[in-house]
Amino acid sequence: MVSSKGVANSKIDDDDGGGDKLMRKVLGLGFSVQGFRCFPWLVVSFFLKDGLNVNPSTLQILLSSANLPMVGKPLYGLVSDSVYISGQHRVPYIAFGAFLQALSWLAIAISPSSISVFTISIYLLLSNLGASITEVGNDAIVAEMGKQPPSSTKHSQQPSSSGNLQSFVWIASSVGGVAGNLLGGIFISRLSPQSMFMFFGLLVALQFFITISIRESSLGLPKNPSIGIKKQLSELSAALRKPKIAYSISWFALSYAVVPLLNGTMFFYQTQYLKIDSSVLGISKVFGQATMLLWGVIYNRYLKSISPRKLISAIQATIAFLMISDVLFVRGFYRQMGVPDTLYVVIFSGFLEVLFFFKFLPFTVLLAQLCPQGCEGSIMAFLMSAVALAFIVSGYLGVALASYIKITGSDFSGLSLGLVIQASCTLLPIFWSSCIPEYVKTKDKRKD
Known part of the structure; x- marks a missing residue:
């Protein structure tokens, strides 16, 4: 015989478990599609180089400038945190971002091959605007769930307090990246750029229709009271004045900004x-995304207990080490040892390209623990905005460096x-890594 209380508790557990599964499906779809964005962007680089005949500096300026919409993420985060649409403040923004991406990529797909650099730049900006809005919504859900305590029931488990949810979405994004780069490498020499842009445009259109069919109330998100943008801005400002948050985000952004990228x-x-085939570069990116997938698993199982400062500093030092390896590669050292250029590009270049993002996983877990309740979307958006601006600065510094030492096409x-x-610039941030907290304790979150 089962009591009514037991039946009610069982129903709650089932509802919570269903909400957790649906939330994971929404996040899994969102992050895997965002990871798959490398599919059209791989084609963009070749399209600009071969179709529009841009030089290396112009290519880097265009690709760096395309990230400008990402700088506006704090604004999108503020709006997402405080402006509800039909009682929802995450799912509608994810859907709207998917719509903008579909619109931009489908527009590029139906444009003539003689499209101007200016026109494609506008479309790419629109695409990244949509991507940034979608990412703000997805990141906010992860941050909100990351602040929930583990459930005491066996049917409902909130996995995210220990970083499991961050690892899950990291893996989903990596799986999308692996699929995108693999298919991109295969089809880049078999299909026209417009066909590949059309494929991705239809994919994000599908994401849009799936997302608008989901009610946010079914995801099991915590109930936060709706407050105005002015109040939300005040809370964000207060959060950013907390030393641990301010110093951590500053260090993280500067660790990218001070490095002049030569991508x-x-x-x-x-x-x-070197005349390396485009398919080899595609395989290189697949290898890199596969290591990101593996990194998500390794971090979740073995590295969560390590101090964020030590782990992030170790990653920073590894990046510098592989850059020195690239120096040997350019000077022909590995070629003289019998290592083919293609093998080096696949393994080492592919790994170095994604190693820059390894820091994100431990850092976002740390920041989710630091940020106050109610402004998770704003804080995470501010972080991604700062990083986007840092990458733009880094890209422009790379163009300036290439010009200074007279590198041309x-x-x-x-x-x-x-x-x-x-x-050398990559090593610099390690000297002020004390800005990153060693550990985050529960009592620190109340006092700081």
């Missing part, structure tokens, strides 16, 4: 000078020196 130059070096004699400077 555009390296892309031209590999494709123009046909002359790569100064590339080794540029990589040495890049590696």
